[in-house]
Amino acid sequence: MTQQETAPVPALSKKTEQPKECFLIQPKETNEDATKTRKRKKKKITDVLAKSEPKPGTPEDLQKLMKDYYSSNRSVIELEELTLPDSCFLKANDLTHSLSSYLKEICPKWVKLRKNHSEKKSVLMLIICGSAIRALELIRSMTAFRGDSKVMKLFAKHIKIQEQVKLLEKRVVHLGVGTPGRIKELIKQGGLNLNPLKFLVFDWNWRDQKLRRMMDIPEIRKEVFEILEMGVLSLCKSESLKLGLF
Structure with missing residues (x-):
């Protein structure tokens, strides 16, 4: 052969690129995020109550609340004296x-x-509830029972305590409906005498928009127990006063 033919050199194939691995970096959970998560997971009392069947209040409920309330600052003997018959x-x-x-x-x-x-300066029946609005609802709903009885609103909203004291001094009132805060103040100022009282009814089972009963609210619970110690307990023990849970 006069001229040696060289074989064609095969073209270099491009190196196949391997897919790159992608790693997602998870952001570290801060203490604040963890707290928010726990808050989201925590069940609210309203959620629990909304799913549970309502249970009517009992005398044992009131006795237990009193015992729990006073247990930290009263002796065993004093706690026994606070027990309602x-x-x-x-x-x-x-x-x-x-x-x-x-x-x-x-x-x-x-x-x-x-x-x-x-x-005068007294009522035969006292109904204690959690708010002025609720008191008005109760007054409207007792029409069939009260008949010609004289009813008085015993709450603070838009009514000065001095006006209520004067009205109690001038009129004979059969029924009083109000909040524990105002009722307590009327008793303290001598505007309301508890001795003629025959019936004390607590608006026990009604729940507000947050599904709280009146005794679930610490301020109201405190004022109710203060009223009990202002003469109600002794009247109950002498059997001249009866308690009802509505």
Whole structure:
């Protein structure tokens, strides 16, 4: 061969690129994030109550609340003195009653009682609730029971305590409906005498928009127990006063 033919050199193939691995870096959870997560997971009392069946209040509930409230600053003997006698409790509302039907059940001789009541600065029946708005609702809902009875609003909203004291001095009032804060102040100032009182009813089972009962609110619970110590306990023990849980 005059000229040696060289074989064509094969073209170098490009190196196949390997796919790169992608790593996602998770942001570190800060203490603040962890706290927020725990807060989100924590069940609210409103969520729990919304899913649970309502249970009517009982005398044992009131006794337990009192014991828990005073246990940290009272002796064993003092706690025993704060115990309400079972005989002072009327039948509690089983959640089937309206206010009028409940009051008729616990006080069937109301008409006779109110006719014989002539003492000023006092009431025969006291209904304690958690707010002024609730007090107005209760007054409207007891029409069938109260009849011609004189009813007085005993709360602070838009009503000065001096005005209430003067009204109690001038008029014979059969029914008082109000909040524990104002009722406590009326007792302290001598505007409301508890001795003629025959029935004390707590608006126990009603719940507000946050599903709280009146005794679930610390301020109200404190004022209720202060009222009990201002003469209610001794009247219950002497069997002249009865308690009801509506």
